[in-house]
Amino acid sequence: MEVKIWKDLSAKEQTDALMRPAQASSDKIREIVTSIISRIRKEGDTALFEYSKTLDKFEGEHIEWTAEEIRAACQRVDSDLKKAIDTAYENIAKFHSEQKPHHIKIETFPGIVCETHTHPIDSVGLYVPGGSAPLVSTALMLAVPAKIAQCPEVILCSPPPISDAIIYAASKSGVKRIFNLGGAQAIAAMAYGTESVPKVLKIFGPGNQFVTMAKRLVSNDAQGASIDMPAGPSEVLVIASDSANPEYIAADLLSQAEHGPDSQVILIALSKEFAQKVMLKVEEQLEKLPRREIAEKALSKSTALVVDTLDEAAELSNRYAPEHLILQIDNPDELIDKLRNAGSIFVGAYTPESLGDYASGTNHTLPTYGYAKTFSALGTDDYRRRYTIQRASQEGLKEIAKTVTSMASAEGLDAHRNAVVVRVKDI
């Protein structure tokens, strides 16, 4: 992790310092995933079971968990872990319940009343990745808001073997149908449905490049499924003043770096000396980490930038648009109003990112790879949709008629005009 003085960099070097590594060229992945999707769409379970055997190495008899198997898995979870999941569940549920649907109703014009309403999306599919770290927290983060949004049908796919803890978290959050299915094949099955897996309308959750590509492809097809947000490698940006504790910051940087070799980690410090202190602590802590190799790879592409003022730090952060933004500075509230384009902000010495990853109650599904400039942190709203309603009285239509007919005429749309005229003649 290199320390760079921001003002000493050329404009191009500055741009490069905040540039995310390009995602691997995806033509090959697109080709593989397109063929998986097309076969599952055409052949249903036949193709799905074949992929499940060859890609997921699944040897079980049925891909769907029975109610009995779910009960048994839940009972096997160690009571300490169960208690942890229960506490995280409570906090996530509290925060996401507070995100209530807001319905409005207003008379915009005498006799014309307009409303917004929302309803839960009819069916949603949740994807929980497996691999090197089985993400029990992701099961909570995806399933709790689905429950609070009251989605009638919620299914979950995860690559086998699914850990008992994931089953417990999903089951506690109201998921009744769980499938031993990973990768692009899981996304294809949920988007189009097979004999065993019901089609869903919207798919949520992170995944590897195959999952990400599959989500993009099915969301580009009107017959497929919508998705939560585009994906990218996880990332953190820490803004720290010299008064911060270098040990804490090093721990935060490493907790991001251990996610994967493509994770991005940026420190913005106010002095070179402080940045170097943090680097030393990173080296120290790195030695003891089981996932050291992964973290080292991530850190080799990461940077510490030294700026002169907190305002400059805010500007850089807004420009980078980090998924996670940690503030370890003296008066964070003064800076918060200047911050934009972050997925989630962690304020103060005692709010490590891992608190939000698991248990503060906020959702850890966040826009990354620059998408935090336009996409929101996942919330209960993403499981519902908003529509509008309008009603005009006779008098209301009569009074607004001229407005509609003038504009319709200006647009050359006679039938639009006529729909008002045939009514007004009767009033």
Next chain:
Amino acid sequence: MEVKIWKDLSAKEQTDALMRPAQASSDKIREIVTSIISRIRKEGDTALFEYSKTLDKFEGEHIEWTAEEIRAACQRVDSDLKKAIDTAYENIAKFHSEQKPHHIKIETFPGIVCETHTHPIDSVGLYVPGGSAPLVSTALMLAVPAKIAQCPEVILCSPPPISDAIIYAASKSGVKRIFNLGGAQAIAAMAYGTESVPKVLKIFGPGNQFVTMAKRLVSNDAQGASIDMPAGPSEVLVIASDSANPEYIAADLLSQAEHGPDSQVILIALSKEFAQKVMLKVEEQLEKLPRREIAEKALSKSTALVVDTLDEAAELSNRYAPEHLILQIDNPDELIDKLRNAGSIFVGAYTPESLGDYASGTNHTLPTYGYAKTFSALGTDDYRRRYTIQRASQEGLKEIAKTVTSMASAEGLDAHRNAVVVRVKDI
């Protein structure tokens, strides 16, 4: 427009009756648009001006309107039309102002406070189509919420020649930069920026197949731009009881059909006799329409379905998920709670779709082609983004520490665990 008795149809015929026509295969369009985007990205204005000449047939000296030209255009707008635009503006502004950002703040656990905040998206680009119907209403529908959301930078592109009314509507809604630019080239310029056109973060607005493809392609690229929603041909579904006025319904069906030859129109009636009465009125009104040919083409692919009960009608509508849903039935409120998956609902005899298209105050940018199952009607929220903030006190972190460390251990993420441990040892 054929009348079909729903219960007499086979399952396959039922599915077909609610099936949208497949969108034209887009390989050729994708190829053309990919090349336009790639050239504009590489060559900037040089390529853009070339496309502007060849595709937009633009012969002017500069693609951006000067402040003086905007003022002059506004003055040229006829006072009746200006008044109509002003009234529509007021209603749209009222309804979209009521859609306030909701920020929440809650203590999810003793000592842990979580919040959601929102901020306007830094820069947005609005696309207003030209062609056979210059859509002044679209300028209002896209620009008013951008203003209310307080987006700092708002630009607008529309194919030349842009009508004075569009300039007036945009200008009134706070748009300061307007470009004579249409088609895929406009989308490419806004997504990547050129010397003349600033890059924006999110692009809003409808368009033809080239515009739609360009929006999809730039939204699939992290360096490109986000978009409002996927596009498709416009559509209406009318649920009418025998007590409704066939003349009004015919006018509503035609106002949708005149949009384009691929517009979809569905009537759900409770008797064959009533459906036939509507068909007669459609024939009558069609004769006088200037856009008769377009409407006829749209109608030739449309259907009137006869069902036995209003519940059945609601079920069909939920299954089809119409962009516009018109209810001309006796007690609409009894049915409304059963309706889902519609973009916007028009209630009662005096609420034609064209009222919402222009002036009721609701947004006419709505999900279509089945996307109303997961996408929302455009609203002020779409111009802002939501993020979260969390803060833990020493005590809060200490009390929740076990929850985080247990879950991190279960996931095999030691550095996540460590970020809590290094802090708790100091408390």
